[in-house]
Amino acid sequence: xxxxxxxxxxxxxxxxxxxxxxxxxxxxxxxxxxxxxxxxxxxxxxxxxxxxxxxxxxxxxxxxxxxxxxxxxxxxxxxxxxxxxxxxxxxxxxxxxxxxxxxxxxxxxxxxxxxxxxxxxxxxxxxxxxxxxxxxxxxxxxxxxxxxxxxxxxxxxxxxxxxxxxxxxxxxxxxxxxxxxxxxxxxxxxxxxxxxxxxxxxxxxxxxxxxxxxxxxxxxxxxxxxxxxxxxxxxxxxxxxxxxxxxxxxxxxxxxxxxxxxxxxxxxxxxxxxxxxxxxxxxxxxxxxxxxxxxxxxxxxxxxxxxxxxxxxxxxxxxxxxxxxxxxxxxxxxxxxxxxxxxxxxxxxxxxxxxxxxxxxxxxxxxxxxxxxxxxxxxxxxxxxxxxxxxxxxxxxxxxxxxxxxxxxxxxxxxxxxxxxxxxxxxxxxxxxxxxxxxxxxxxxxxxxxxxxxxxxxxxxxxxxxxxxxxxxxxxxxxxxxxxxxxxxxxxxxxxxxxxxxxxxxxxxxxxxxxxxxxxxxxxxxxxxxxxxxxxxxxxxxxxxxxxxxxxxxxxxxxxxxxxxxxxxxxxxxxxxxxxxxxxxxxxxxxxxxxxxxxxxxxxxxxxxxxxxxxxxxxxxxxxxxxxxxxxxxxxxxxxxxxxxxxxxxxxxxxxxxxxxxxxxxxxxxxxxxxxxxxxxxxxxxxxxxxxxxxxxxxxxxxxxxxxxxxxxxxxxxxxxxxxxxxxxxxxxxxxxxxxxxxxxxxxxxxxxxxxxxxxxxxxxxxxxxxxxxxxxxxxxxxxxxxxxxxxxxxxxxxxxxxxxxxxxxxxxxxxxxxxxxxxxxxxxxxxxxxxxxxxxxxxxxxxxxxxxxxxxxxxxxxxxxxxxxxxxxxxxxxxxxxxxxx
Amino acid sequence: xxxxxxxxxxxxxxxxxxxxxxxxxxxxxxxxxxxxxxxxxxxxxxxxxxxxxxxxxxxxxxxxxxxxxxxxxxxxxxxxxxxxxxxxxxxxxxxxxxxxxxxxxxxxxxxx
Numbered sequence: 001x002x003x004x005x006x007x008x009x010x011x012x013x014x015x016x017x018x019x020x021x022x023x024x025x026x027x028x029x030x031x032x033x034x035x036x037x038x039x040x041x042x043x044x045x046x047x048x049x050x051x052x053x054x055x056x057x058x059x060x061x062x063x064x065x066x067x068x069x070x071x072x073x074x075x076x077x078x079x080x081x082x083x084x085x086x087x088x089x090x091x092x093x094x095x096x097x098x099x100x101x102x103x104x105x106x107x108x109x110x111x112x113x114x115x116x117x118x119x120x121x122x123x124x125x126x127x128x129x130x131x132x133x134x135x136x137x138x139x140x141x142x143x144x145x146x147x148x149x150x151x152x153x154x155x156x157x158x159x160x161x162x163x164x165x166x167x168x169x170x171x172x173x174x175x176x177x178x179x180x181x182x183x184x185x186x187x188x189x190x191x192x193x194x195x196x197x198x199x200x201x202x203x204x205x206x207x208x209x210x211x212x213x214x215x216x217x218x219x220x221x222x223x224x225x226x227x228x229x230x231x232x233x234x235x236x237x238x239x240x241x242x243x244x245x246x247x248x249x250x251x252x253x254x255x256x257x258x259x260x261x262x263x264x265x266x267x268x269x270x271x272x273x274x275x276x277x278x279x280x281x282x283x284x285x286x287x288x289x290x291x292x293x294x295x296x297x298x299x300x301x302x303x304x305x306x307x308x309x310x311x312x313x314x315x316x317x318x319x320x321x322x323x324x325x326x327x328x329x330x331x332x333x334x335x336x337x338x339x340x341x342x343x344x345x346x347x348x349x350x351x352x353x354x355x356x357x358x359x360x361x362x363x364x365x366x367x368x369x370x371x372x373x374x375x376x377x378x379x380x381x382x383x384x385x386x387x388x389x390x391x392x393x394x395x396x397x398x399x400x401x402x403x404x405x406x407x408x409x410x411x412x413x414x415x416x417x418x419x420x421x422x423x424x425x426x427x428x429x430x431x432x433x434x435x436x437x438x439x440x441x442x443x444x445x446x447x448x449x450x451x452x453x454x455x456x457x458x459x460x461x462x463x464x465x466x467x468x469x470x471x472x473x474x475x476x477x478x479x480x481x482x483x484x485x486x487x488x489x490x491x492x493x494x495x496x497x498x499x500x501x502x503x504x505x506x507x508x509x510x511x512x513x514x515x516x517x518x519x520x521x522x523x524x525x526x527x528x529x530x531x532x533x534x535x536x537x538x539x540x541x542x543x544x545x546x547x548x549x550x551x552x553x554x555x556x557x558x559x560x561x562x563x564x565x566x567x568x569x570x571x572x573x574x575x576x577x578x579x580x581x582x583x584x585x586x587x588x589x590x591x592x593x594x595x596x597x598x599x600x601x602x603x604x605x606x607x608x609x610x611x612x613x614x615x616x617x618x619x620x621x622x623x624x625x626x627x628x629x630x631x632x633x634x635x636x637x638x639x640x641x642x643x644x645x646x647x648x649x650x651x652x653x654x655x656x657x658x659x660x661x662x663x664x665x666x667x668x669x670x671x672x673x674x675x676x677x678x679x680x681x682x683x684x685x686x687x688x689x690x691x692x693x694x695x696x697x698x699x700x701x702x703x704x705x706x707x708x709x710x711x712x713x714x715x716x717x718x719x720x721x722x723x724x725x726x727x728x729x730x731x732x733x734x735x736x737x738x739x740x741x742x743x744x745x746x747x748x749x750x751x752x753x754x755x756x757x758x759x760x761x762x763x764x765x766x767x768x769x770x771x772x773x774x775x776x777x778x779x780x781x782x783x784x785x786x787x788x789x790x791x792x793x794x795x796x797x798x799x800x801x802x803x804x805x806x807x808x809x810x811x812x813x814x815x816x817x818x819x820x821x822x823x824x825x826x827x828x829x830x831x832x833x834x835x836x837x838x839x840x841x842x843x844x845x846x847x848x849x850x851x852x853x854x855x856x857x858x859x860x861x862x863x864x865x866x867x868x869x870x871x872x873x874x875x876x877x878x879x880x881x882x883x884x885x886x887x
Numbered sequence: 888x889x890x891x892x893x894x895x896x897x898x899x900x901x902x903x904x905x906x907x908x909x910x911x912x913x914x915x916x917x918x919x920x921x922x923x924x925x926x927x928x929x930x931x932x933x934x935x936x937x938x939x940x941x942x943x944x945x946x947x948x949x950x951x952x953x954x955x956x957x958x959x960x961x962x963x964x965x966x967x968x969x970x971x972x973x974x975x976x977x978x979x980x981x982x983x984x985x986x987x988x989x990x991x992x993x994x995x996x997x998x999x
Contacts, residue, residue, distance in 0.1 A: 022963075026963075027913040027957075030914050
């Protein structure tokens with residue numbers, strides 16, 4: 001027998017009233033069977049679908065709704081009316097509840113948007129399923145972690161691209177992608193330092209970045225071309241068409257380039273980020289990069305032919321590796337400082353689909369998903385929702401006396417338990433949905449801060465509204481149900497005979513609210529303690545003596561590239577500003593702090609050692625105020641100093657030297673000679689961030705080996721910073737002519753190392769604020785009800801001679817106890833969180849003392865007391881004659 | 888009069904219910920209309936009309952026995968009620984009255 005397609009009838013079932021469904025289904029099936037015999041399956045299916053659709057008409061569908069309304073409509077209307085009346089009657093409680101819930105819901109919405117954005121990374125490329133990132137996986141012969149003998153990286157050899165294109169039949173297009181370069185971009189009188197990305201022509205064929213101007217077919221046919229994003233085009237060319245214009249770009253060599261096109265700027269959810277695109281051939285030292293198979297410096301992407309398989313690709317890739325790298329790998333295997341186990345592959349290549357790059361945390365990339373954000377935000381959202389739900393529950397329970405009569409009457413009239421349950425659930429869900437509307441408003445308010453916090457670019461227009469609203473509604477309904485279910489159970493459980501007899505006291509034995517309040521307070525207390533601890537640590541980090549002076553120092557790049565010109569520039573700038581009283585000193589260095597580092601590894605007596613290296617000049621140590629503990633600073637007049645090194649105490653300890661000034665550091669692994677003589681020892685200072693300890697380090701004037709002075713550190717007098725900067729700018733114009741004047745402040749550079757922690761601290765602080773506010777509002781409401789419940793008791797006590805303070809204590813005692821208990825619970829939890837998550841990032845920690853917990857507890861208690869005092873005072877001040885006159 | 892008003896299609900369906908007796912269900916009515924009047928009608932239109940007639944009390948329905956052919960679904964069989972019959976009769980009579988007033992018709996037919 002030919003059955004009609006099930007899903008079509010399911011559609012019918014969905015909108016058709018149940019009492020009619022069977023007969024209609026039967027009629028349609030019968031028709032289908034007949035059509036099937038006459039016209040065949042295809043036509044019959046089509047006719048059936050048409051028939052099903054034609055049943056979707058008011059005469060059928062409304063019969064459905066009307067049928068339901070007959071049962072429910074009047075009650076729903078009544079529920080709505082009662083709920084609205086309740087909201088109006090108790091505006092304050094509604095406000096407290098809605099406020100808390102809306103913040104919780106707003107946080108949930110943010111997490112939803114965050115996850116959506118994470119999932120949308122790189123999904124808009126039309127060739128996304130064919131594009132792969134090439135990754136190398138090699139045996140780590142260098143300082144390895146025994147648990148992870150292999151190193152994985154997306155940076156491969158620059159030469160690999162051409163080898164792959166000629167040897168691998170699977171590869172259709174390929175491009176390299178180097179985004180870490182900066183160069184001076186010039187057009188007419190405009191010159192600025194810009195971020196430059198080097199790619200190959202395959203880039204435009206593979207990725208779906210829209211070309212706004214120019215012919216992408218011809219891009220990079222010559223190497224003297226440059227492609228701009230609209231913001232850059234606008235910066236240099238304004239409204240005029242940039243295509244065809246000649247510009248000059250200085251990235252290790254000043255040359256002219258033709259603007260060949262304008263390409264859409266990558267969106268925030270793109271793994272590939274760029275502002276200016278130039279052909280790989282112009283990349284500094286490209287010629288030597290493509291010759292070296294030992295230099296892993298170039299991320300590379302390939303696009304496969306649609307029919308190509310990964311298996312054959314991997315197989316061919318293995319052959320390629322052997323062909324180009326075989327000898328080298330054997331050599332590495334033999335020379336490895338760590339014995340390479342038998343069968344371990346020295347090097348192999350792997351391919352990660354473009355769509356998965358963002359989620360692949362184990363391979364580092366410019367932007368990689370960090371699930372920490374979602375965990376933390378999730379935890380905060382849950383905490384705030386818990387606090388808000390508890391507000392709802394405890395307020396609903398304590399005020400339930402007012403609803404008793406209603407429940408009694410409804411039950412006598414014939415309401416069943418289930419119906420009442422539904423009514424109260426309806427009320428809480430309604431409140432949650434109202435809160436949702438508020439929450440969406442709050443979300444819009446939070447969104448910009450959220451974007452800066454997470455580094456995302458989520459905009460309202462980019463959000464698909466129907467699923468967003470649905471998700472928010474879903475969240476609200478779940479929250480409403482969670483908050484409402486317990487009060488609904490309690491309220492609907494009243495026995496009408498007991499309630500309506502009127503013997504029950506108007507006071508509620510709300511035993512269960514106490515543990516709830518404790519739970520709520522614990523949540524707030526955890527947040528309070530966490531943010532206090534974070535604040536202390538950040539304060540410690542920012543005020544800790546780093547061992548050098550970081551204030552009033554400007555960091556100025558010499559802009560000349562990596563060559564001897566850099567050194568000359570420092571000299572010129574120094575002599576130009578020599579007579580300026582506002583400029584205290586000018587020092588040159590290879591790298592300033594938090595602007596990268598260089599680290600050398602070397603073998604001494606068969607032992608693997610490593611040290612950080614900074615190329616400096618004699619002004620470096622005085623400018624930064626570094627203490628020399630033994631020996632002396634570099635001296636320009638002693639020629640041999642260019643070979644000597646000044647080491648830090650950590651290096652002395654590492655080398656186990658007892659008399660460092662008579663030692664040599666053979667860091668270049670000279671086979672003849674002893675290496676560099678040590679001419680001085682400096683006190684340890686924090687050239688790295690406080691996340692890590694002070695490692696062995698030395699300073700050198702050996703420009704040829706450690707690099708040129710590409711950065712100036714200029715110490716200025718502590719008065720009138722902006723005037724000094726203007727003066728420096730003028731001086732720069734004199735010596736550097738058309739080079740752009742870029743500068744940062746050293747203390748800001750250093751502070752930037754802790755930016756992410758700063759942000760964590762801020763968001764925790766914000767969450768704490770909200771949590772405390774919401775729970776205090778809850779306490780405020782609760783204490784109000786409590787005071788009202790005990791009006792008569794207070795009246796009698798006053799008549800009997802109780803003093804104001806006694807009554808005040810009486811009313812507040814329980815809240816104090818509850819919050820104390822909460823802090824006892826919260827202390828170990830928050831200590832664990834901070835110790836295990838936040839503090840592990842820092843090598844240098846502010847020890848956690850008991851006073852922190854005491855302070856947090858004291859302030860928490862104070863705020864709680866503040867919240868409950870209003871009602872307590874009011875109740876205590878009330879004239880007993882007022883309250884007792886009815887007796 | 889307004890209460891007893893029937894649309895043209897409603898009248899047609901009601902007549903078919905009367906004709907088909909115990910076999911008056913959705914599909915059969917569609918077939919019957921096709922055979923006797925030559926009109927193609929949608930099954931859904933017939934259903935909707937039947938329910939409307941039921942609301943007005945001119946037909947009543949019950950679920951008949953299951954058969955093998957319809958996927959085991961029962962048929963909703965409609966029967967014309969007395970008020971339905973009375974309405975049909977009154978429609979017919981009022982129409983005959985009107986027809987009689989058309990001279991051309993009167994001349995050559997033995998209508999009733």
